[in-house]
Amino acid sequence: MSTGSGADSAPVPATHDPSPAREKNTFSSLKVRNYRLFFTGQVISNTGTWMQRIAQDWLVLSLTGSSAAVGITTALQFLPMLLFGLYGGVLVDRLPKRALLLVTQSAMGLTGLALAVLTLSGHVQVWHVYLTAFLLGLATVLDNPARQTFVSEMVGPGQLANAVSLNSANFQSARLVGPAVAGVTITAVGSGYAFLANGLSFLAPIASLLLIRTAELHPVARTPRGKGQLREGLRYVAGRPELLWPIVLIGFIGTFAFNFPIWLSAFADDVFHAGAGTYGMLNTLMAAGSLAGALLAARRGTSRLRLLIFAAAAFGALEIVTALAPTFWLFAALLVPVGMCGLTVNVTANSSVQMAVDPAMRGRVMSLFMMVFTGGTPFGAPLIGWVTDTYGARLGFAAGGVVAVLAATAVAFALARAGGLRLSVRWNRGHPDVRFVPREELAAVA
Template sequence: MFAPLKERNYRLWAAADLVSTAGTWMQVLGLNWLILSDTGSAATMGLVVMLQALPVLVLGTWGGALADRLPARPLLIASQAIRALLALALVAHGGHALIFAVALASGVISSFEGPALGRFGSALVKPEALGSALALGSVLSSAGRIGGMALGGVLVGITGPAVLFAINAVSYLAVIGALAAMRTGEMRDLPTAAAGERGVLAGLRYITRQPVVLIVLALSFVLGSLGRNYQVSMAAMTAGPLHSGSGGYGLLSTVFAVGAVLGGLLLAGTGRSTLRVLLGTGVAISALQICSGLAPNLLTFAAVILPIAAGAVVFDTVVSTRIQLDTREDMRGRVLAAVGIVSSLSGMVGAPAVGWLCDTIGARGALLTGGVITTVAAVAGALAIARVQGRKLHLPHPHMPHLPQLPHPHLPQLPQLPHAEALRPAEQMA
């Protein structure tokens, strides 16, 4: 399970990433509090999230091409320094225009930083340890998220949001320090593309010739948009049919976080990042979503949410692992850029779609409808991959634990200015 931690460079990165993620979520909470206290508008928060996502959709392919050409470490040090300056700018809080500008700038940075982070992360460990490294990254992400939100929740009422922004700015120094302290001689040298294959179009042509990759990306989009926008559906369930209010929502958010940690530990322990695990997990969490729509009370709903959260982490991590291991290393930045674009698009499309379904047919109807669609998509994807590979379909047990009841803290979607995400599933936008 902990084989990647034998690598000094990975240990440095993991420690810095934990600190960095905690700082990110402290800033997320502070921004949330600031926007809601100033405007009382959830739509304003949605606009901030959109401003972060749009640059990834527009510039992501160019960011991937640059990641395959340029050395990653100097680029990442520069991006972390700029993020620290953006966080310091929020300390002054010059109004909503500044928040919008910081969100947009953060999205532009993510467009170039995300593929470089993924490519850099894969150079820290041996290929056979990549799945465990990504799974451990998911655990660190969830742990940092829980710690950052918990500490931020205490501090914001005492000090106000400015202190949270300042802490976030300082936390970037951990990443810069780790990058500077790494031993370059212990990193794997990833190949670069030939002169005629270094551009955006070359990357797109390569991806379109990989049918399994295209199927996995399509599954990631469908399941990510209709199957995992639980920040919307959990709120609708607690406010509606479960009648449990903010306390129930807080419980479900905690349950989701616990499930996310357990899912990462499970995958890191087994090391089974195969297509069969991906497809089996996709079918399982989609079927469980149908069950969640039928849950009669809060505790039953929480009991179903826990394995869904664990399975979502397994699914996302295996997607990232297979995308990297099953494609050429000289195309890695551009392939990871495609993953980031799909992730951003699923959030932008899925959250409004799930919200519309909740308003139109109710929270239970939205979960049932989404669950049916994602289950059909997961089975169809499994059949398509089996056909492409010329094999019979045998879905494995998804190796999800029989877990008690309790999530991934997707509170009402928070405007996130993301940190380093090298060895986590490629999902920088909240």
């Protein structure tokens, strides 16, 4: 594709605040003290979160023997975002982010401690896991958009893209450690201690929020209470293709192509006949690729919609290839590039949307982003779980990849149409040259 064509045709404007030139440094935003504190607290909390995710999925699979039950657990955790996500964004635009995060992080820690007590006491049942997953989801309705928007208040617009990428690197770094520790913990002493570790890990982000210097923040004027703010946010996104189509793409991928708890637990248990340690190792390998993708995104410092389309198509194609891998070690090795492409999709979509949105609308737009990314899981996870149970882990995994490829293709054409582009297929020195070009250029050639 040419530099001015394809998915890049819809321009991505800078944020509305003036900003200095972005530093070409992978870790430049960590020079900001407040963000450095926040980042450190999140590393600890995210490690606990990944421990709980692995322990939760394995506990449900152990209690029920059903991949569909794992899918139901995942669906219940993300159902609140689907039901209330947009309203959460309205509240986030109105409320002080730091105080809100202190409440949500405390609530999320309590859900981990409650599940730990139930499991360690020997009274845990599947419905307990379902309930705590749903309660955790309720807290994330406010926590996710508040964390997304609070980053811009800590670092300012000049470091926003870098900080968004480092947030993802933070999450993926924890994903390297958490599953491995969870696998050892589950094997040695049981799932209950993994839940306990997660509950206690929330003390770190709470402490970091309390230590933040409010005078050094870049506060955005809070939106006053008023009527029609939800509709206003939806109209704002609908009128801007550079926001709308990345959100549509991330919705399809989040709903159907990010169901790794279902697929990896099924491959570990049913295909390769291994235990919790192997399940943790598979998650760790994919996290290694995701971390590499996050650090590359932080190094780039910019987000292009063309990269988003390419990464989404590659992600889907790799899922299909991985699903068909005949041996365990080939399957495990392919999870590294799957993780890299998946994380590139997530970070590129997230940062391109944040950089294009008016700061006064950021809470509502990011809530819509998170709602479609995670809120589709209540539909996708049970469906993918049923396909995996009925037709096998390989077909279930491949089905998610097919959806990602089709969605990337459809969104590429939608963005091209919005930018006044047409698909051009030519032969250049004996090789096909496929790209999107302006309609005027194509007509002149014809």
